[in-house]
Amino acid sequence: MLPKHSLTQSARPRQLSARVLACHIAGERMMAAFARLQAFGEKAGFNRDQPRVPAGNREGGRWSGSDGSSQGSRTGIGGNGGPPLDPEEPPKQPPKEKLSPTKAGKALAKRIAQQLLRHAGPIGALITAIELAENYSQIPSITSYQDAPKTLSELQQNAGKRRQGYEDHHIVEQGAGRHEGFSRSQIDGADNVVSVPTYKHHEITGWYSKPNKNFGMQTPRSHLRGKDWSEHVSVGHQALREIGVLK
Numbered sequence: 001m002l003p004k005h006s007l008t009q010s011a012r013p014r015q016l017s018a019r020v021l022a023c024h025i026a027g028e029r030m031m032a033a034f035a036r037l038q039a040f041g042e043k044a045g046f047n048r049d050q051p052r053v054p055a056g057n058r059e060g061g062r063w064s065g066s067d068g069s070s071q072g073s074r075t076g077i078g079g080n081g082g083p084p085l086d087p088e089e090p091p092k093q094p095p096k097e098k099l100s101p102t103k104a105g106k107a108l109a110k111r112i113a114q115q116l117l118r119h120a121g122p123i124g125a126l127i128t129a130i131e132l133a134e135n136y137s138q139i140p141s142i143t144s145y146q147d148a149p150k151t152l153s154e155l156q157q158n159a160g161k162r163r164q165g166y167e168d169h170h171i172v173e174q175g176a177g178r179h180e181g182f183s184r185s186q187i188d189g190a191d192n193v194v195s196v197p198t199y200k201h202h203e204i205t206g207w208y209s210k211p212n213k214n215f216g217m218q219t220p221r222s223h224l225r226g227k228d229w230s231e232h233v234s235v236g237h238q239a240l241r242e243i244g245v246l247k
Contacts, residue, residue, distance in 0.1 A: 101138055109199050140165030140198075142165075144197035144199075151247050155240075166195050166197060167196060170188075171194060171233060
């Protein structure tokens with residue numbers, strides 16, 4: 001079991017020491033391996049003080065019985081006719097697809113969000129800490145994904161600050177804005193640029209490409225073709241709300 005202060009740190013990923021946690025996990029695995037080895041020795045009746053067959057004999061070096069005979073020819077665990085000491089190799093499984101750090105980080109960020117909704121408690125926090133150690137480079141983005149929705153002014157005031165785990169997002173998309181003939185000053189204006197969590201920025205981009213029942217099952221981008229600036233802004237705010245960025 002990790003000490004209480006470790007659980008507290010795991011709830012604050014920015015303060016997580018990945019190396020310390022990794023060392024602790026390695027130690028726990030080593031102790032578990034020792035326990036399995038001890039249990040196996042007891043089950044097999046292992047005794048290092050048991051006499052061996054003298055060197056020079058055909059079975060020299062093997063454990064011997066009380067009568068001096070070799071146990072190598074007896075039926076039993078590890079003997080002829082008995083089950084082998086080494087376990088059979090498990091059937092080979094097809095290799096699993098290796099996720100990129102970004103994809104793995106996104107999946108973990110969503111899982112943490114689900115745990116928080118369910119009030120996962122210290123066990124969930126511990127699991128989170130272990131997984132964070134494996135996705136250390138993605139911690140800022142994983143952390144920012146857990147942000148509560150903010151007001152529009154809060155999102156706007158952090159734009160352009162280049163914070164880790166965040167990206168600038170144009171409420172009226174840059175490509176769509178240029179296609180509709182909106183001016184550069186409108187597109188890059190302070191009212192149109194907000195700072196959002198990196199992974200949620202990706203989700204917003206995907207939202208524009210998916211059919212939406214609010215637009216007659218058109219994609220939002222298709223719906224916005226030929227529309228004026230105010231409609232683009234309105235749909236942009238809707239995207240921010242649906243993804244959980246804007247209050």
